[in-house]
Amino acid sequence: MSDSFESIVDAFQPVRPQPGNLPGPAARVILVLCWLAVGLLPILLAVGDVKLAAGTVGTPGTLTVVSCEDLGKGRYDCRGSFAPDGGGAAIPVAASPDSEAGDVTRAQLAPEGDRAVKAGATGVVAALTLPFVGVAGLAFLPYVIMYFLGARRGRRAAVAAGALVTVLGVTGMIVGMVAAYS
Structure with missing residues:
Protein backbone atom coordinates (compact mmCIF):
# COMPACT_ATOMS: atom_id res chain seq x y z
CA MET A 1 0.00 0.00 0.00
CA SER A 2 1.07 3.53 -0.55
CA ASP A 3 1.78 5.83 2.36
CA SER A 4 -1.08 8.16 1.47
CA PHE A 5 -3.58 5.29 1.33
CA GLU A 6 -2.38 3.98 4.70
CA SER A 7 -2.81 7.41 6.27
CA ILE A 8 -6.36 7.60 4.93
CA VAL A 9 -7.15 4.14 6.30
CA ASP A 10 -5.57 5.05 9.64
CA ALA A 11 -7.79 8.15 9.82
CA PHE A 12 -10.89 5.95 9.81
CA GLN A 13 -9.64 3.28 12.18
CA PRO A 14 -11.18 3.62 15.62
CA VAL A 15 -8.51 4.43 18.15
CA ARG A 16 -9.10 3.38 21.71
CA PRO A 17 -8.32 6.28 23.98
CA GLN A 18 -5.56 5.59 26.43
CA PRO A 19 -6.11 6.62 30.05
CA GLY A 20 -3.92 9.68 29.56
CA ASN A 21 -5.90 10.79 26.48
CA LEU A 22 -9.28 11.18 28.19
CA THR A 56 -55.09 22.40 27.34
CA VAL A 57 -54.29 26.06 26.67
CA GLY A 58 -55.49 28.51 24.05
CA THR A 59 -58.74 29.02 22.20
CA PRO A 60 -60.16 26.36 19.85
CA GLY A 61 -61.28 27.35 16.39
CA THR A 62 -60.62 27.10 12.68
CA LEU A 63 -57.49 28.33 10.92
CA THR A 64 -57.60 29.34 7.28
CA VAL A 65 -54.16 29.90 5.76
CA VAL A 66 -54.37 33.08 3.71
CA SER A 67 -50.85 33.37 2.29
CA CYS A 68 -47.38 31.83 2.38
CA GLU A 69 -44.39 33.91 1.35
CA ASP A 70 -41.24 32.18 0.13
CA LEU A 71 -38.30 33.56 2.12
CA GLY A 72 -35.75 31.51 0.16
CA LYS A 73 -33.65 28.49 1.09
CA GLY A 74 -36.76 26.41 1.81
CA ARG A 75 -38.15 28.83 4.41
CA TYR A 76 -41.71 30.17 4.35
CA ASP A 77 -43.69 32.74 6.28
CA CYS A 78 -47.38 31.83 6.39
CA ARG A 79 -50.24 34.02 7.56
CA GLY A 80 -53.75 32.95 8.39
CA SER A 81 -57.12 33.94 9.72
CA PHE A 82 -58.33 32.31 12.94
CA ALA A 83 -62.07 32.06 13.60
CA PRO A 84 -62.79 31.15 17.27
CA ASP A 85 -65.40 28.47 17.94
CA GLY A 86 -67.21 30.82 20.30
CA GLY A 87 -67.84 33.29 17.48
CA GLY A 88 -66.48 36.74 17.04
CA ALA A 89 -64.25 38.44 14.51
CA ALA A 90 -61.53 36.51 12.70
CA ILE A 91 -58.05 37.18 14.05
CA PRO A 92 -55.00 37.52 11.80
CA VAL A 93 -52.33 35.06 13.00
CA ALA A 94 -49.06 33.45 12.02
CA ALA A 95 -49.57 29.94 10.65
CA SER A 96 -47.16 27.03 10.57
CA PRO A 97 -44.55 27.34 7.81
CA ASP A 98 -45.48 23.85 6.62
CA SER A 99 -48.92 25.14 5.58
CA GLU A 100 -50.13 26.03 2.12
CA ALA A 101 -52.37 28.94 1.17
CA GLY A 102 -55.99 27.81 1.28
CA ASP A 103 -55.53 25.15 3.98
CA VAL A 104 -58.42 25.02 6.46
CA THR A 105 -57.85 23.08 9.67
CA ARG A 106 -58.88 22.76 13.31
CA ALA A 107 -56.49 24.81 15.37
CA GLN A 108 -55.73 26.31 18.76
CA LEU A 109 -55.01 30.00 19.15
CA ALA A 110 -52.04 30.67 21.42
CA PRO A 111 -52.88 32.65 24.60
CA GLU A 112 -50.80 35.53 23.21
CA GLY A 113 -53.15 35.62 20.21
CA ASP A 114 -50.36 35.86 17.64
CA ARG A 115 -50.26 32.33 16.20
CA ALA A 116 -52.38 29.23 15.76
CA VAL A 117 -51.29 25.59 15.51
CA LYS A 118 -53.00 22.42 14.34
Missing part, protein backbone atom coordinates in the same frame (compact mmCIF):
# COMPACT_ATOMS: atom_id res chain seq x y z
CA PRO A 23 -10.42 14.62 29.28
CA GLY A 24 -9.93 15.46 32.92
CA PRO A 25 -12.71 15.10 35.51
CA ALA A 26 -13.81 18.73 35.25
CA ALA A 27 -13.96 18.55 31.46
CA ARG A 28 -15.95 15.31 31.66
CA VAL A 29 -18.53 16.95 33.91
CA ILE A 30 -18.75 19.95 31.57
CA LEU A 31 -19.15 17.65 28.54
CA VAL A 32 -21.93 15.65 30.22
CA LEU A 33 -23.72 18.82 31.36
CA CYS A 34 -23.51 20.32 27.86
CA TRP A 35 -24.78 17.06 26.36
CA LEU A 36 -27.66 17.06 28.84
CA ALA A 37 -28.51 20.68 28.02
CA VAL A 38 -28.50 20.05 24.27
CA GLY A 39 -30.67 16.95 24.71
CA LEU A 40 -33.15 18.38 27.20
CA LEU A 41 -33.57 21.81 25.60
CA PRO A 42 -35.71 20.61 22.65
CA ILE A 43 -37.93 18.71 25.07
CA LEU A 44 -38.41 21.72 27.34
CA LEU A 45 -38.97 24.13 24.43
CA ALA A 46 -41.76 21.96 23.00
CA VAL A 47 -43.89 21.75 26.15
CA GLY A 48 -45.87 24.88 25.26
CA ASP A 49 -46.59 23.70 21.71
CA VAL A 50 -47.67 20.26 22.90
CA LYS A 51 -50.04 21.82 25.45
CA LEU A 52 -51.39 24.15 22.77
CA ALA A 53 -51.94 21.36 20.21
CA ALA A 54 -53.54 19.15 22.89
CA GLY A 55 -56.02 21.90 23.68
CA ALA A 119 -55.12 20.90 17.06
CA GLY A 120 -55.91 17.30 17.87
CA ALA A 121 -53.84 14.17 17.41
CA THR A 122 -52.11 15.41 14.25
CA GLY A 123 -51.07 18.63 15.98
CA VAL A 124 -49.79 16.82 19.06
CA VAL A 125 -47.75 14.35 17.00
CA ALA A 126 -46.32 17.23 14.96
CA ALA A 127 -45.46 19.12 18.16
CA LEU A 128 -43.64 16.03 19.48
CA THR A 129 -41.11 16.14 16.62
CA LEU A 130 -38.71 18.35 18.55
CA PRO A 131 -38.83 16.33 21.79
CA PHE A 132 -37.95 13.21 19.80
CA VAL A 133 -34.84 15.04 18.56
CA GLY A 134 -33.83 15.48 22.20
CA VAL A 135 -34.58 11.83 23.00
CA ALA A 136 -32.40 10.65 20.11
CA GLY A 137 -29.64 13.02 21.21
CA LEU A 138 -29.63 11.69 24.77
CA ALA A 139 -29.63 8.02 23.78
CA PHE A 140 -25.93 7.28 24.24
CA LEU A 141 -25.28 9.58 27.19
CA PRO A 142 -25.54 6.74 29.75
CA TYR A 143 -22.86 4.80 27.88
CA VAL A 144 -20.56 7.82 27.79
CA ILE A 145 -21.01 8.38 31.52
CA MET A 146 -20.25 4.73 32.18
CA TYR A 147 -17.16 4.97 29.99
CA PHE A 148 -15.95 8.09 31.78
CA LEU A 149 -16.44 6.39 35.14
CA GLY A 150 -14.56 3.31 33.97
CA ALA A 151 -17.51 0.96 34.52
CA ARG A 152 -17.07 -2.35 32.73
CA ARG A 153 -20.40 -3.97 33.57
CA GLY A 154 -23.45 -2.88 31.70
CA ARG A 155 -21.74 -1.00 28.88
CA ARG A 156 -22.97 -3.44 26.22
CA ALA A 157 -26.49 -3.08 27.57
CA ALA A 158 -26.08 0.72 27.49
CA VAL A 159 -25.03 0.55 23.83
CA ALA A 160 -27.99 -1.69 22.98
CA ALA A 161 -30.38 0.59 24.86
CA GLY A 162 -28.80 3.65 23.21
CA ALA A 163 -29.31 2.14 19.77
CA LEU A 164 -32.93 1.29 20.60
CA VAL A 165 -33.64 4.78 21.96
CA THR A 166 -31.98 6.34 18.91
CA VAL A 167 -34.24 4.31 16.61
CA LEU A 168 -37.25 5.37 18.70
CA GLY A 169 -36.19 9.03 18.52
CA VAL A 170 -35.60 8.99 14.76
CA THR A 171 -38.89 7.18 14.19
CA GLY A 172 -40.69 9.78 16.31
CA MET A 173 -39.06 12.60 14.35
CA ILE A 174 -40.14 11.08 11.03
CA VAL A 175 -43.71 10.44 12.21
CA GLY A 176 -43.91 13.97 13.59
CA MET A 177 -42.68 15.51 10.35
CA VAL A 178 -45.16 13.45 8.33
CA ALA A 179 -47.94 14.62 10.65
CA ALA A 180 -46.82 18.24 10.33
CA TYR A 181 -46.91 18.12 6.54
CA SER A 182 -50.17 16.17 6.20
Whole structure:
Protein backbone atom coordinates (compact mmCIF):
# COMPACT_ATOMS: atom_id res chain seq x y z
CA MET A 1 0.00 0.00 0.00
CA SER A 2 1.07 3.53 -0.55
CA ASP A 3 1.78 5.83 2.36
CA SER A 4 -1.08 8.16 1.47
CA PHE A 5 -3.58 5.29 1.33
CA GLU A 6 -2.38 3.98 4.70
CA SER A 7 -2.81 7.41 6.27
CA ILE A 8 -6.36 7.60 4.93
CA VAL A 9 -7.15 4.14 6.30
CA ASP A 10 -5.57 5.05 9.64
CA ALA A 11 -7.79 8.15 9.82
CA PHE A 12 -10.89 5.95 9.81
CA GLN A 13 -9.64 3.28 12.18
CA PRO A 14 -11.18 3.62 15.62
CA VAL A 15 -8.51 4.43 18.15
CA ARG A 16 -9.10 3.38 21.71
CA PRO A 17 -8.32 6.28 23.98
CA GLN A 18 -5.56 5.59 26.43
CA PRO A 19 -6.11 6.62 30.05
CA GLY A 20 -3.92 9.68 29.56
CA ASN A 21 -5.90 10.79 26.48
CA LEU A 22 -9.28 11.18 28.19
CA PRO A 23 -10.42 14.62 29.28
CA GLY A 24 -9.93 15.46 32.92
CA PRO A 25 -12.71 15.10 35.51
CA ALA A 26 -13.81 18.73 35.25
CA ALA A 27 -13.96 18.55 31.46
CA ARG A 28 -15.95 15.31 31.66
CA VAL A 29 -18.53 16.95 33.91
CA ILE A 30 -18.75 19.95 31.57
CA LEU A 31 -19.15 17.65 28.54
CA VAL A 32 -21.93 15.65 30.22
CA LEU A 33 -23.72 18.82 31.36
CA CYS A 34 -23.51 20.32 27.86
CA TRP A 35 -24.78 17.06 26.36
CA LEU A 36 -27.66 17.06 28.84
CA ALA A 37 -28.51 20.68 28.02
CA VAL A 38 -28.50 20.05 24.27
CA GLY A 39 -30.67 16.95 24.71
CA LEU A 40 -33.15 18.38 27.20
CA LEU A 41 -33.57 21.81 25.60
CA PRO A 42 -35.71 20.61 22.65
CA ILE A 43 -37.93 18.71 25.07
CA LEU A 44 -38.41 21.72 27.34
CA LEU A 45 -38.97 24.13 24.43
CA ALA A 46 -41.76 21.96 23.00
CA VAL A 47 -43.89 21.75 26.15
CA GLY A 48 -45.87 24.88 25.26
CA ASP A 49 -46.59 23.70 21.71
CA VAL A 50 -47.67 20.26 22.90
CA LYS A 51 -50.04 21.82 25.45
CA LEU A 52 -51.39 24.15 22.77
CA ALA A 53 -51.94 21.36 20.21
CA ALA A 54 -53.54 19.15 22.89
CA GLY A 55 -56.02 21.90 23.68
CA THR A 56 -55.09 22.40 27.34
CA VAL A 57 -54.29 26.06 26.67
CA GLY A 58 -55.49 28.51 24.05
CA THR A 59 -58.74 29.02 22.20
CA PRO A 60 -60.16 26.36 19.85
CA GLY A 61 -61.28 27.35 16.39
CA THR A 62 -60.62 27.10 12.68
CA LEU A 63 -57.49 28.33 10.92
CA THR A 64 -57.60 29.34 7.28
CA VAL A 65 -54.16 29.90 5.76
CA VAL A 66 -54.37 33.08 3.71
CA SER A 67 -50.85 33.37 2.29
CA CYS A 68 -47.38 31.83 2.38
CA GLU A 69 -44.39 33.91 1.35
CA ASP A 70 -41.24 32.18 0.13
CA LEU A 71 -38.30 33.56 2.12
CA GLY A 72 -35.75 31.51 0.16
CA LYS A 73 -33.65 28.49 1.09
CA GLY A 74 -36.76 26.41 1.81
CA ARG A 75 -38.15 28.83 4.41
CA TYR A 76 -41.71 30.17 4.35
CA ASP A 77 -43.69 32.74 6.28
CA CYS A 78 -47.38 31.83 6.39
CA ARG A 79 -50.24 34.02 7.56
CA GLY A 80 -53.75 32.95 8.39
CA SER A 81 -57.12 33.94 9.72
CA PHE A 82 -58.33 32.31 12.94
CA ALA A 83 -62.07 32.06 13.60
CA PRO A 84 -62.79 31.15 17.27
CA ASP A 85 -65.40 28.47 17.94
CA GLY A 86 -67.21 30.82 20.30
CA GLY A 87 -67.84 33.29 17.48
CA GLY A 88 -66.48 36.74 17.04
CA ALA A 89 -64.25 38.44 14.51
CA ALA A 90 -61.53 36.51 12.70
CA ILE A 91 -58.05 37.18 14.05
CA PRO A 92 -55.00 37.52 11.80
CA VAL A 93 -52.33 35.06 13.00
CA ALA A 94 -49.06 33.45 12.02
CA ALA A 95 -49.57 29.94 10.65
CA SER A 96 -47.16 27.03 10.57
CA PRO A 97 -44.55 27.34 7.81
CA ASP A 98 -45.48 23.85 6.62
CA SER A 99 -48.92 25.14 5.58
CA GLU A 100 -50.13 26.03 2.12
CA ALA A 101 -52.37 28.94 1.17
CA GLY A 102 -55.99 27.81 1.28
CA ASP A 103 -55.53 25.15 3.98
CA VAL A 104 -58.42 25.02 6.46
CA THR A 105 -57.85 23.08 9.67
CA ARG A 106 -58.88 22.76 13.31
CA ALA A 107 -56.49 24.81 15.37
CA GLN A 108 -55.73 26.31 18.76
CA LEU A 109 -55.01 30.00 19.15
CA ALA A 110 -52.04 30.67 21.42
CA PRO A 111 -52.88 32.65 24.60
CA GLU A 112 -50.80 35.53 23.21
CA GLY A 113 -53.15 35.62 20.21
CA ASP A 114 -50.36 35.86 17.64
CA ARG A 115 -50.26 32.33 16.20
CA ALA A 116 -52.38 29.23 15.76
CA VAL A 117 -51.29 25.59 15.51
CA LYS A 118 -53.00 22.42 14.34
CA ALA A 119 -55.12 20.90 17.06
CA GLY A 120 -55.91 17.30 17.87
CA ALA A 121 -53.84 14.17 17.41
CA THR A 122 -52.11 15.41 14.25
CA GLY A 123 -51.07 18.63 15.98
CA VAL A 124 -49.79 16.82 19.06
CA VAL A 125 -47.75 14.35 17.00
CA ALA A 126 -46.32 17.23 14.96
CA ALA A 127 -45.46 19.12 18.16
CA LEU A 128 -43.64 16.03 19.48
CA THR A 129 -41.11 16.14 16.62
CA LEU A 130 -38.71 18.35 18.55
CA PRO A 131 -38.83 16.33 21.79
CA PHE A 132 -37.95 13.21 19.80
CA VAL A 133 -34.84 15.04 18.56
CA GLY A 134 -33.83 15.48 22.20
CA VAL A 135 -34.58 11.83 23.00
CA ALA A 136 -32.40 10.65 20.11
CA GLY A 137 -29.64 13.02 21.21
CA LEU A 138 -29.63 11.69 24.77
CA ALA A 139 -29.63 8.02 23.78
CA PHE A 140 -25.93 7.28 24.24
CA LEU A 141 -25.28 9.58 27.19
CA PRO A 142 -25.54 6.74 29.75
CA TYR A 143 -22.86 4.80 27.88
CA VAL A 144 -20.56 7.82 27.79
CA ILE A 145 -21.01 8.38 31.52
CA MET A 146 -20.25 4.73 32.18
CA TYR A 147 -17.16 4.97 29.99
CA PHE A 148 -15.95 8.09 31.78
CA LEU A 149 -16.44 6.39 35.14
CA GLY A 150 -14.56 3.31 33.97
CA ALA A 151 -17.51 0.96 34.52
CA ARG A 152 -17.07 -2.35 32.73
CA ARG A 153 -20.40 -3.97 33.57
CA GLY A 154 -23.45 -2.88 31.70
CA ARG A 155 -21.74 -1.00 28.88
CA ARG A 156 -22.97 -3.44 26.22
CA ALA A 157 -26.49 -3.08 27.57
CA ALA A 158 -26.08 0.72 27.49
CA VAL A 159 -25.03 0.55 23.83
CA ALA A 160 -27.99 -1.69 22.98
CA ALA A 161 -30.38 0.59 24.86
CA GLY A 162 -28.80 3.65 23.21
CA ALA A 163 -29.31 2.14 19.77
CA LEU A 164 -32.93 1.29 20.60
CA VAL A 165 -33.64 4.78 21.96
CA THR A 166 -31.98 6.34 18.91
CA VAL A 167 -34.24 4.31 16.61
CA LEU A 168 -37.25 5.37 18.70
CA GLY A 169 -36.19 9.03 18.52
CA VAL A 170 -35.60 8.99 14.76
CA THR A 171 -38.89 7.18 14.19
CA GLY A 172 -40.69 9.78 16.31
CA MET A 173 -39.06 12.60 14.35
CA ILE A 174 -40.14 11.08 11.03
CA VAL A 175 -43.71 10.44 12.21
CA GLY A 176 -43.91 13.97 13.59
CA MET A 177 -42.68 15.51 10.35
CA VAL A 178 -45.16 13.45 8.33
CA ALA A 179 -47.94 14.62 10.65
CA ALA A 180 -46.82 18.24 10.33
CA TYR A 181 -46.91 18.12 6.54
CA SER A 182 -50.17 16.17 6.20
